[in-house]
Amino acid sequence: MLTDLELKLKSIEYRKTILRIIKQARAGHTGGSLSCIDILNVLYNHVMNITPENFDQLDRDHYIQSKGHSVEALYAVLADKGFYAKSELDTVSKFQSHFVGHPTRQVNGIEHNTGALGHGLSVSVGLALAAKKDGGLHRVFTLLGDGELAEGSSWEALMASSHYDLDNLVIIVDRNKLQITGLTEEVMGLEPLLDKFSAFGCAVRTCNGNDIADLIRVFNALPFEPGKPNLVIAQTVKGKGVSFIENTIQWHHRVPSEEEYSAAMLELDQAEASLCLT
């Protein structure tokens, strides 16, 4: 088990990898990948039982990334977990690469193709329902963007998850409050989100989705309530970790220039150094 400090250092390392992938691919979803990376870090390194060794087994934990556009975060973590060589990330989005700009099963460690929004939760409900039917003790984790909650299929899936008492399902919403056009509340208002999820039968918890300790606290409390799907509203900052990317609309899928990349790396190096000093 990694220490809090080790996890924090990993988050910085992952952020660097995300920016490197996007810069070399000249494409990617910068803001969303940076907002959710601490969640993926804690899930893969502290919470979930998913490894390259057990990936072909059905009774391990499962992870479905419904917000598929933040694939760079997933690519960075899976490389670190040893699902493939880190050098393969140099091919992301390149001609004939199997590292597409959204998750696909062509990449070892990814179990469902996503990219169109409002799909991942339904698939996760299926995995969790199968586990219930088979008496399996494993869990299904799925990461949703907040913008994608405007897709009606998300709410169909939520109804089904509570109808079938899927307390082995963990739904995490990356609540960074921004989508491609602007603030979620201006594009299509979601609030009161917690009340909506509660009304749909979920056991809801909130946390700071960019704080390792707070994420660990909330995931350690799983399952939240017997018979209810677990829902975590992870309050995050889009673009978290790089000052000039944080909370900006244009960095939804902006690619850093050489100067911006250097400046971002400098900030991340400084964050790393200050962590090591403490």
Added chain:
Amino acid sequence: MLDLRRNGQEESGARLGRPNLEEFADTLLDLAARDRNILVMTSDSRGSAKLVRFGELLPDQLVEMGIAEQNMVGVAAGLTAAGKKVFVVSPACFLTARALEQIKNDVAYSDRPVKLIGISAGVSYGELGSTHHSLHDFAALRTIFNLDIVAPADNFETREAIRAALAHPRPIYIRFGKRPLAHIHAPETQFAIGKAITLQKGSDVTFVATGETVYLAILAARQLETEGYSCGVISMHTVKPLDESTLLAAARHTRALITVEEHSVYGGLGEACAAALMQARINLPFKIIGIPDEYTVTGDQLEIFAYYGISADGLATTARNLLSTY
């Protein structure tokens, strides 16, 4: 209305079977009783799908999803990923339109071999209007990679298609209707997905039909034979992948070819055959019979069929015209 069922029986001597829907439900129950990993999913459609008895006998193997086809198909992909053998059963009109993106991404693209069963397909719900018609499904689904399409013509083809789907390595869509159908196959007939069944060979005109129109093509052939024409009839139950070798072989030995389908004349079996024929440089008198691109007339399935020439008389007339024109 035109009682083609009775007329058909008298003319062809074929025994009348039962609705493909009932054959499907009994076949599935038989398979599922022996394999608890088989699941059937319904969208408040177990009554329409004749699956009430299934639900009573195997309650743990029927998953009700409510009226939410998008979620149902996504959940089916997840269940399949977890090792279940899943039959998604919903009216073809809703399944293939409402849940099209889930079929495309979560089933076909993600390569989860879900068995998609479109019930009351085509104009089976004729009187209920175009909301309840599926005349687009072949066209929409044919363009999706990694998805096979089957429209069985009678009880035998339905039973065999469902059994074959269970072991099929790819996602598959099977659609049929709810009207009792005549048995058209000899007992020793072999069925395989992707392999058309040649019911008879003929040198004047060959009907290449799919689904519930095949029997009407047989009746048209009987009529034409009394006039001295030599007629072929092929049950092209698999619309994709198209059995091009059977199609091309038939086309090389017949003067004219007519395709028949319970689908829009756009994007279905007819255009698939036309493409295959042209690219093989086979040029012969050819006609696509289906539902034309217009506001569909009101009526039951056979009334709509007859109105658009999908009947023994209509198809025979099309054949005569085609043969006399060229």
